[in-house]
Amino acid sequence: MENYVHNIPTKVYFGKGAISHLDEALKPFGKNVLLTYGGGSIKKTGLYDEVMKILNEGGYTVTELSGIDPNPRIESVAKGVALCKEHNIDVVLAVGGGSTIDCSKAICSGFYYEGDDLWHMVKHVKGYKKSLPLVDILTLSATGSDFDGGAVISNMKTNEKLGGSYTYPSVSILDPTYTFTVSKYQTAAGSADIMSHIMEGYFSRTPDSELADGIAETILKSVIRNLPIALKEPDNYSARANLMHAESVACSGIPEYGKKSTGWPCHAMEHELSAYYDITHGVGLAILTPRWMRFILKKDPTCEWRFVRFARNVWGLDGEDEHELALKGIDVLEQFFRGNGIPMTLGELGITDEHFRAMAEHADIGGRLSNAFVPLTADDVVQIYTDCL
Amino acid sequence: MENYVHNIPTKVYFGKGAISHLDEALKPFGKNVLLTYGGGSIKKTGLYDEVMKILNEGGYTVTELSGIDPNPRIESVAKGVALCKEHNIDVVLAVGGGSTIDCSKAICSGFYYEGDDLWHMVKHVKGYKKSLPLVDILTLSATGSDFDGGAVISNMKTNEKLGGSYTYPSVSILDPTYTFTVSKYQTAAGSADIMSHIMEGYFSRTPDSELADGIAETILKSVIRNLPIALKEPDNYSARANLMHAESVACSGIPEYGKKSTGWPCHAMEHELSAYYDITHGVGLAILTPRWMRFILKKDPTCEWRFVRFARNVWGLDGEDEHELALKGIDVLEQFFRGNGIPMTLGELGITDEHFRAMAEHADIGGRLSNAFVPLTADDVVQIYTDCL
Numbered sequence: 157m158e159n160y161v162h163n164i165p166t167k168v169y170f171g172k173g174a175i176s177h178l179d180e181a182l183k184p185f186g187k188n189v190l191l192t193y194g195g196g197s198i199k200k201t202g203l204y205d206e207v208m209k210i211l212n213e214g215g216y217t218v219t220e221l222s223g224i225d226p227n228p229r230i231e232s233v234a235k236g237v238a239l240c241k242e243h244n245i246d247v248v249l250a251v252g253g254g255s256t257i258d259c260s261k262a263i264c265s266g267f268y269y270e271g272d273d274l275w276h277m278v279k280h281v282k283g284y285k286k287s288l289p290l291v292d293i294l295t296l297s298a299t300g301s302d303f304d305g306g307a308v309i310s311n312m313k314t315n316e317k318l319g320g321s322y323t324y325p326s327v328s329i330l331d332p333t334y335t336f337t338v339s340k341y342q343t344a345a346g347s348a349d350i351m352s353h354i355m356e357g358y359f360s361r362t363p364d365s366e367l368a369d370g371i372a373e374t375i376l377k378s379v380i381r382n383l384p385i386a387l388k389e390p391d392n393y394s395a396r397a398n399l400m401h402a403e404s405v406a407c408s409g410i411p412e413y414g415k416k417s418t419g420w421p422c423h424a425m426e427h428e429l430s431a432y433y434d435i436t437h438g439v440g441l442a443i444l445t446p447r448w449m450r451f452i453l454k455k456d457p458t459c460e461w462r463f464v465r466f467a468r469n470v471w472g473l474d475g476e477d478e479h480e481l482a483l484k485g486i487d488v489l490e491q492f493f494r495g496n497g498i499p500m501t502l503g504e505l506g507i508t509d510e511h512f513r514a515m516a517e518h519a520d521i522g523g524r525l526s527n528a529f530v531p532l533t534a535d536d537v538v539q540i541y542t543d544c545l
Numbered sequence: 546m547e548n549y550v551h552n553i554p555t556k557v558y559f560g561k562g563a564i565s566h567l568d569e570a571l572k573p574f575g576k577n578v579l580l581t582y583g584g585g586s587i588k589k590t591g592l593y594d595e596v597m598k599i600l601n602e603g604g605y606t607v608t609e610l611s612g613i614d615p616n617p618r619i620e621s622v623a624k625g626v627a628l629c630k631e632h633n634i635d636v637v638l639a640v641g642g643g644s645t646i647d648c649s650k651a652i653c654s655g656f657y658y659e660g661d662d663l664w665h666m667v668k669h670v671k672g673y674k675k676s677l678p679l680v681d682i683l684t685l686s687a688t689g690s691d692f693d694g695g696a697v698i699s700n701m702k703t704n705e706k707l708g709g710s711y712t713y714p715s716v717s718i719l720d721p722t723y724t725f726t727v728s729k730y731q732t733a734a735g736s737a738d739i740m741s742h743i744m745e746g747y748f749s750r751t752p753d754s755e756l757a758d759g760i761a762e763t764i765l766k767s768v769i770r771n772l773p774i775a776l777k778e779p780d781n782y783s784a785r786a787n788l789m790h791a792e793s794v795a796c797s798g799i800p801e802y803g804k805k806s807t808g809w810p811c812h813a814m815e816h817e818l819s820a821y822y823d824i825t826h827g828v829g830l831a832i833l834t835p836r837w838m839r840f841i842l843k844k845d846p847t848c849e850w851r852f853v854r855f856a857r858n859v860w861g862l863d864g865e866d867e868h869e870l871a872l873k874g875i876d877v878l879e880q881f882f883r884g885n886g887i888p889m890t891l892g893e894l895g896i897t898d899e900h901f902r903a904m905a906e907h908a909d910i911g912g913r914l915s916n917a918f919v920p921l922t923a924d925d926v927v928q929i930y931t932d933c934l
Binding site: 157161162164165166167168169170171172173174364365366369370371373377378381382401402405413 | 547549556753754755759760762763767770782786787802
């Protein structure tokens with residue numbers, strides 16, 4: 157078992173009606189709020205009105221930043237920082253999914269960034285930064301940005317999508333009923349994202365971090381059980397609540413405590429896909445993961461025991477031939493994604509091999525992939541992309 | 546699934562050599578440290594010298610409070626508060642097991658308590674209190690006090706042992722190697738305490754809080770696997786690390802998120818045993834738990850499904866007759882405790898039925914037992930105590 161550091165200061169209010177804590181969450185920070193959100197779905201669902209009612213009754217002064225895109229852009233970060241400076245913002249309130257929260261984290265840190273070029277901050281300033289406080293209300297079970305300190309920001313001009321550590325939310329309000337209106341496609345893609353966060357850490361060389369592996373397997377099984385229910389019955393509270401509980405823990409680091417770091421290779425490869433083609437993150441991960449699994453199992457058979465454990469403990473498979481069992485676990489994962497409506501080839505997204513070499517070279521920057529569970533070269537990554545076509 | 550609030554501000558450094566973070570943990574709070582510990586085992590193991598070297602090199606002024614008992618006493622709390630006031634203490638550093646940390650929490654809160662009578666604070670002041678900062682170095686895997694905000698303080702004059710919420714440690718240093726020297730008896734009793742923290746929450750009416758139940762089952766299985774290894778090989782790092790990881794989460798509330806509250810009936814009953822007879826907490830819990838289980842299973846057969854799940858998912862038992870399976874799960878739990886050297890009757894501890902009625906009446910105060918998983922009357926509690934003789 158490896159050493160770990162646990163340091164998550166975020167307070168979470170989880171459950172139906174958790175928004176009743178919004179005023180007490182914001183109050184300690186001040187009265188000038190920057191409200192951030194995406195394409196306006198919160199106006200359709202009534203959540204925007206609910207939030208504004210609480211803010212108005214609490215005497216807050218509200219500045220708005222709307223239109224934050226999936227794969228949030230550096231331009232939105234810059235706009236948000238300018239608004240915070242102009243309106244003396246005390247606290248940022250993000251209402252939305254992971255993109256809105258990620259963008260808001262970069263805004264909170266960008267407020268104190270001393271340079272002019274915020275893209276330079278994204279590219280070069282490592283680790284947690286002095287930041288404005290952030291409160292969020294989650295509307296999509298996917299990224300886990302509500303319970304981690306990271307954010308991923310995109311620059312479509314340079315075809316770059318870069319992750320980094322910014323700040324933890326001070327308070328996250330997680331009400332599963334806000335996800336009742338999420339489309340089947342986004343529900344499935346979000347679930348693939350949750351599962352990927354777990355699988356990226358689960359496939360590690362450490363055999364004996366029992367709590368971490370048990371949490372990982374529990375979350376995978378819970379998503380496998382609840383995603384089909386949520387697709388069939390979008391307002392099934394129990395299914396939506398279990399997906400939300402799973403997502404908030406999946407990216408927190410907790411399912412990896414005590415385990416050797418793995419490099420999160422599918423995320424490294426997927427960020428390139430999103431940066432070039434602006435696809436849905438969870439869909440890219442779902443497409444890549446089984447192909448990556450088959451590739452590394454072939455490249456390094458010493459990792460087979462992990463795949464056998466995955467097949468047995470997550471999918472409940474059994475059989476005497478361990479190699480067959482390992483492959484079967486990967487097959488059922490791919491079938492699960494496809495069966496829940498996720499397009500499972502890059503071809504279906506209109507992606508060709510045109511940029512595979514450039515993407516592979518860039519994904520490897522910093523040696524992330526050379527330190528992975530099974531180390532990958534740029535050639536390996538090109539092959540994995542090709543297997544996804 | 547029920548609503549929950551997550552709010553654990555403690556930073557944890559886990560693993561071999563984690564003490565290297567001690568100086569950075571204390572530094573933000575100031576230079577006047579109250580060092581608290583128990584009967585002096587930390588002097589025998591060399592940990593005291595290691596701590597003092599770091600404190601001396603860091604230029605800290607150290608005041609000491611030693612001799613904190615298991616089932617820590619209100620007298621130690623009072624001594625600690627007086628020392629903090631006299632020496633302008635900035636931060637308390639607890640080095641020991643749950644008793645030392647619990648006592649230190651009450652000291653940290655007692656420092657700001659405005660009355661003269663600290664026992665009045667223990668009895669009547671509910672919820673988290675303004676407190677001095679607390680840093681701890683754990684030396685026993687048992688209570689989980691390093692990752693929760695509660696403490697249990699005893700008054701042997703009034704035969705009372707009372708739990709309450711005080712303050713969370715700011716930083717906990719968890720190095721499994723510090724538990725290599727823990728005796729077989731205390732290792733087993735500590736593991737019973739960990740398991741009890743899980744079982745108290747696991748036996749709940751909520752069927753669908755999947756992550757909580759999965760964490761609970763993982764921790765139980767991990768303790769069941771690692772306790773016998775730690776008893777046989779006291780310096781087996783992996784076994785000690787898994788026990789320590791389990792203990793830090795077991796009492797945090799996390800394994801109960803989303804579940805109906807259960808009243809923690811075995812703790813209510815055990816605190817009476819300790820208050821009257823000053824026994825080892827984990828041993829009292831181990832004796833009570835299987836008897837409580839058999840009693841409630843008989844009293845309310847509608848709770849049988851939980852016991853069936855316990856037998857299947859925790860002990861890997863199988864069988865068609867669900868009632869038999871439920872009883873078998875309880876039997877193997879009792880055998881597990883006995884097989885690991887825990888005395889499994891009150892008679893072996895020299896306890897008779899003399900005070901059972903008074904203890905039962907007191908355990909029920911506040912209606913805690915009437916809100917339990919299966920509600921218990923004072924008569925029920927007398928019967929459970931009697932079954933333990």
